[in-house]
Amino acid sequence: xxxxxxxxxxxxxxxxxxxxxxxxxxxxxxxxxxxxxxxxxxxxxxxxxxxxxxxxxxxxxxxxxxxxxxxxxxxxxxxxxxxxxxxxxxxxxxxxxxxxxxxxxxxxxxxxxxxxxxxxxxxxxxxxxxxxxxxxxxxxxxxxxxxxxxxxxxxxxxxxxxxxxxxxxxxxxxxxxxxxxxxxxxxxxxxxxxxxxxxxxxxxxxxxxxxxxxxxxxxxxxxxxxxxxxxxxxxxxxxxxxxxxxxxxxxxxxxxxxxxxxxxxxxxxxxxxxxxxxxxxxxxxxxxxxxxxxxxxxxxxxxxxxxxxxxxxxxxxxxxxxxxxxxxxxxxxxxxxxxxxxxxxxxxxxxxxxxxxxxxxxxxxxxxxxxxxxxxxxxxxxxxxxxxxxxxxxxxxxxxxxxxxxxxxxxxxxxxxxxxxxxxxxxxxxxxxxxxxxxxxxxxxxxxxxxxxxxxxxxxxxxxxxxxxxxxxxxxxxxxxxxxxxxxxxxx
Numbered sequence: 219x220x221x222x223x224x225x226x227x228x229x230x231x232x233x234x235x236x237x238x239x240x241x242x243x244x245x246x247x248x249x250x251x252x253x254x255x256x257x258x259x260x261x262x263x264x265x266x267x268x269x270x271x272x273x274x275x276x277x278x279x280x281x282x283x284x285x286x287x288x289x290x291x292x293x294x295x296x297x298x299x300x301x302x303x304x305x306x307x308x309x310x311x312x313x314x315x316x317x318x319x320x321x322x323x324x325x326x327x328x329x330x331x332x333x334x335x336x337x338x339x340x341x342x343x344x345x346x347x348x349x350x351x352x353x354x355x356x357x358x359x360x361x362x363x364x365x366x367x368x369x370x371x372x373x374x375x376x377x378x379x380x381x382x383x384x385x386x387x388x389x390x391x392x393x394x395x396x397x398x399x400x401x402x403x404x405x406x407x408x409x410x411x412x413x414x415x416x417x418x419x420x421x422x423x424x425x426x427x428x429x430x431x432x433x434x435x436x437x438x439x440x441x442x443x444x445x446x447x448x449x450x451x452x453x454x455x456x457x458x459x460x461x462x463x464x465x466x467x468x469x470x471x472x473x474x475x476x477x478x479x480x481x482x483x484x485x486x487x488x489x490x491x492x493x494x495x496x497x498x499x500x501x502x503x504x505x506x507x508x509x510x511x512x513x514x515x516x517x518x519x520x521x522x523x524x525x526x527x528x529x530x531x532x533x534x535x536x537x538x539x540x541x542x543x544x545x546x547x548x549x550x551x552x553x554x555x556x557x558x559x560x561x562x563x564x565x566x567x568x569x570x571x572x573x574x575x576x577x578x579x580x581x582x583x584x585x586x587x588x589x590x591x592x593x594x595x596x597x598x599x600x601x602x603x604x605x606x607x608x609x610x611x612x613x614x615x616x617x618x619x620x621x622x623x624x625x626x627x628x629x630x631x632x633x634x635x636x637x638x639x640x641x642x643x644x645x646x647x648x649x650x651x652x653x654x655x656x657x658x659x660x661x662x663x664x665x666x667x668x669x670x671x672x673x674x675x676x677x678x679x680x681x682x683x684x685x686x687x688x689x690x691x692x693x694x695x696x697x698x699x700x701x702x703x704x705x706x707x708x709x710x
């Protein structure tokens with residue numbers, strides 16, 4: 219396509235109308251949980267070690283704040299951070315940066331409140347503050363911040379820190395509009411929502427808390443992490459990690475214990491915010507921050523017998539575009555080129571989860587953190603799926619040793635293990651979901667082993683007195699040689 223010479227073209231300014239645009243930003247689709255989490259992302263990116271979420275119930279005048287002891291900002295940096303689209307999403311980011319669009323602070327705040335105040339203090343600087351007031355923007359039609367601080371107590375809080383930032387929401391119209399302070403039902407509803415926010419943060423930032431990178435306080439009470447994978451339970455089965463997308467995306471599957479294997483309290487805790495059925499699926503992490511919890515990404519439906527399946531996918535922030543990470547950081551879609559590989563891995567974990575669900579976890583308890591070692595593994599040849607015996611399985615090593623002294627007994631043991639562990643459920647699931655991708659015996663590999671074995675059997679049979687036609691008739695009725703009748707003409 220011919221390059222456009224813009225210098226030859228007439229131009230006209232088309233600056234977005236402030237009041238309309240800012241109201242549009244409010245409708246991006248945050249809920250209160252994702253909005254607060256997005257604010258905390260900025261604290262994490264600012265290298266905060268402690269983060270405090272506080273609120274005061276005042277009916278429709280209720281406020282909420284997020285304070286951190288991160289690096290803080292000076293006046294120029296704060297104004298830049300308050301601009302919508304303050305960062306170009308196409309620019310490279312620090313590996314630890316949890317942002318992308320430069321919109322999170324503003325859109326998350328606007329989605330819940332009509333007044334956003336940010337007060338910040340950088341080391342060796344005085345504290346600075348600015349406020350977005352949507353009513354002021356609507357009345358003036360201009361993209362102007364105002365020098366307004368809703369309460370001097372916030373300046374005092376910040377002065378106690380070496381550096382840090384406080385984000386303050388006032389006029390939280392999406393949550394407490396028209397609520398009276400003395401309305402007990404309204405208060406109860408608000409507190410229930412705040413509890414949901416707290417539990418959401420326990421889940422989204424659980425890795426940061428577990429690793430000791432941050433401490434989060436909710437109404438001055440330190441929150442505890444909620445790990446979806448029950449790693450401290452002996453009966454949790456952990457699948458081997460698999461890498462896709464040039465090895466930078468990591469997938470690790472978990473089959474959680476059956477209800478009969480854990481305490482009632484642990485079972486209740488593990489159901490999370492949405493319940494066991496809804497928590498099944500993929501858990502997408504980006505730089506250790508949970509983006510999406512309990513979603514099959516359109517690859518499967520949620521069904522009761524798969525509810526013990528949870529699969530972790532870890533992404534770097536360099537893949538935001540490929541995985542279509544949205545502004546709210548609550549949507550992710552795997553690239554088409556890797557969907558089948560991700561789906562195949564998930565099918566293995568789902569098949570094992572069905573076994574645990576149906577048999578009520580009646581199996582030997584693995585050691586905590588022990589990787590699950592399958593006897594059968596599925597793999598791809600070309601574009602078709604096949605099953606093969608895991609050559610590195612401990613049972614095979616045992617049988618190899620036994621074969622030196624008792625070869626017949628060793629072969630019998632091997633056959634029994636193969637017979638009893640055929641992955642019938644996995645095969646059934648794959649056959650029903652992607653029948654066109656199921657491989658046939660010896661498809662896609664060199665058939666020399668088939669030819670040589672047929673020839674060896676043919677020779678043995680003719681040596682025993684069978685005619686050539688009789689020998690061929692016997693061989694063609696033996697599986698899998700029945701699929702290779704065209705090789706009969708080469709037997710001699």
